[in-house]
Amino acid sequence: MLRFENVFFYRESANTISEVSFDLREGEFAALIGENGAGKSTLCRLCNGLLKPASGRVTVCGHDTATVSTSRIARDTGFLFQNPDMQLCQNTVYGEIMFGLEYALSDPEERKRRTGEILELFSLDGGRDPFSMSRGERQHVALASILACKPRLLILDEPTTGLDYRECVTIMGIISRLHSDGTTILMVSHDMEVVADFAVRALVLSKGRLIADGPVRQIMKDKKVLDEASLLPPQIPALAMLIGGDFSDVLTADEMAETAERAVRQKGARK
Amino acid sequence: MKGFFGYNPGNSILHRLNPLTKIVISIGLCLSCFLTRSHIVILAVIAFNLLLSASAVGLKRSLKMLLSLVKFSAVLFVVQVFFVKQGNVLLRLPPGVIYITDKGVLFSLLFALRLIAAAMPLSAMLSVTRISDISNVFVRSLRIPYKYAFVITTAIRFIPLFSEEMTNIMEAQTARGVQFDTKNFLKKIRLLLPLCVPLLISSVRKIEGGAISAELRGFNLRKRTSGYKTYPFGWSDAAALAVCGLIVALTVFV
Known part of the structure; x- marks a missing residue:
């Protein structure tokens, strides 16, 4: 679905990416993590051809980003920017969702039908003005307009930044459902709790280099990698590592509760 | 903040000049290209601007700036050249109503060169002067x-x-x-x-x-005396202003 082969990129205004290679298979949910300035957003822009590699090759949905235009790649790849205001340009939510579809679908009836579906799925009022909505709602509309085009690969550049807990859970719930339906997801996030709760694979970037690539469960426990990338594990895995024993493999709050309950029962049975 | 209006840090003679001197020089150089109708003189002013800019921010950035101005001016040249109807017809485009004259070419070229020559010193001044210094000198010196x-x-x-x-x-x-x-x-x-x-x-x-x-x-x-920075006027400022005055005078008399 997405392949980086020895990619090198340098520009004065963007962070350097050097010798990055990885392969994202269809249906995967990967999180791209790293400190500020590690090159995460630059790497995302390399994924859909907004930036072209200086050397190496980026292939997305079978297209080489060096030769195929970004607008063509956009038919298969959705890109949610950190700031939804960059994407929104229509006076109504309905118009906003239709705007993206105009480039993806030629049949006007199909566009209307798809817009109706998305409005219902996201519980959005099509007549509202996106610019008078809250930050979370605008992010919601931006995501809805991308998903209307049914991308095979979804790139999310910090989708939960600036959102409150409820908005964050709503957005991540939608993304999680998409992943269950088979959409491949690459998500940049600083929120390690979100990464631990939703992503399956983690790519760790530090100073433009990919220093680790593996299951989130494994990366969250790798102190050396986390230290090198200036990252802190979420509270639950950090606590689990401190307790050790049966808890050492715990990643989420639910797992922590289950393991704790099991441990208490075992202790009670021994007494 | 790089780009056409961005400040480029450095320690060149131009960087060290009084901000007010730099503003006066840039205005003087802008004026000089409007005081003459000679293409050659304006080209000489552009060359001087390029030299000035290169000495402060490097030749690569200066050429980049010049190239972007040339592109913009080229578009204006093409638009302008069809509006001047005086002079001998050089080229007639079908169906014959639109034509280019020798006077049209010369006038449009002058127009395009003036645009380049006028924009260059402004961009050069902004690339060697901090915006905050410009603001401070407006308040302190120009009141x-x-x-x-x-x-x-x-x-x-x-x-x-x-x-x-x-x-x-x-x-x-x-x-x-x-x-x-x-x-x-x-x-x-x-x-x-x-x-x-x-x-x-x-x-x-x-x-x-x-x-x-x-x-x-x-x-x-904030009042006039709120800023802690002072901007002394030195010999280098006097010399720079003298050179600028000389260039303006030359463009008038040549």
Whole structure:
């Protein structure tokens, strides 16, 4: 679905990416993590051809980003920017969702039908003005307009930044459902709790280099990698590592509760 | 803040000059190209501007700046050349109503060269002077009230920010499938129109945020003597002004 082969990129205004290679298979949910300035957003822009590699090759949905235009790649790849205001340009939510579809679908009836579906799925009022909505709602509309085009690969550049807990859970719930339906997801996030709760694979970037690539469960426990990338594990895995024993493999709050309950029962049975 | 209006840090002679001297020199050089009708003199002024800019920010950046100005001027040249009807016809385009004359070419060339020669010193001045220094010198030396000086310098400061914002918006729209990567210039212009809305909204939000934060930091309390920086006038400033005066005089008399 997405392949980086020895990619090198340098520009004065963007962070350097050097010798990055990885392969994202269809249906995967990967999180791209790293400190500020590690090159995460630059790497995302390399994924859909907004930036072209200086050397190496980026292939997305079978297209080489060096030769195929970004607008063509956009038919298969959705890109949610950190700031939804960059994407929104229509006076109504309905118009906003239709705007993206105009480039993806030629049949006007199909566009209307798809817009109706998305409005219902996201519980959005099509007549509202996106610019008078809250930050979370605008992010919601931006995501809805991308998903209307049914991308095979979804790139999310910090989708939960600036959102409150409820908005964050709503957005991540939608993304999680998409992943269950088979959409491949690459998500940049600083929120390690979100990464631990939703992503399956983690790519760790530090100073433009990919220093680790593996299951989130494994990366969250790798102190050396986390230290090198200036990252802190979420509270639950950090606590689990401190307790050790049966808890050492715990990643989420639910797992922590289950393991704790099991441990208490075992202790009670021994007494 | 790089680009056409961005400051480039350095320690060259131009960087060390009094900001007011730099402003006067840039205005003087701008004026010089309007005081002459000679193409050669304007070309000489452009060469001098390039030399000046290269000595402060390097030849590569100066040439880049010149190239972008040449491109812009070339478009204006093409537009202008069809509007001057006096002189001998050099080229007649079908169906015959549109034609290019020798006077039209010379006038449009003068127009384009003047644009390059006038914009270069302004860009060079901004690349060797901090915006805050320009604002301070307006208040201290020219006694302009701080809020007006702030308006002038903020307008300059916002140009590269808007340009960056526009690039980000265009990237976001390209990622949605809008064909900004098309080679067709007219199509690109047509696609740009709906983007005025997000640009305007984000600009207004940015300005509102900036105004609130300025108020919170005591914007209205600032007086002429509030700044701690001083801008002494030295021999190098006098020499630079003399050279500038000489160039302006030469363009008048040559």
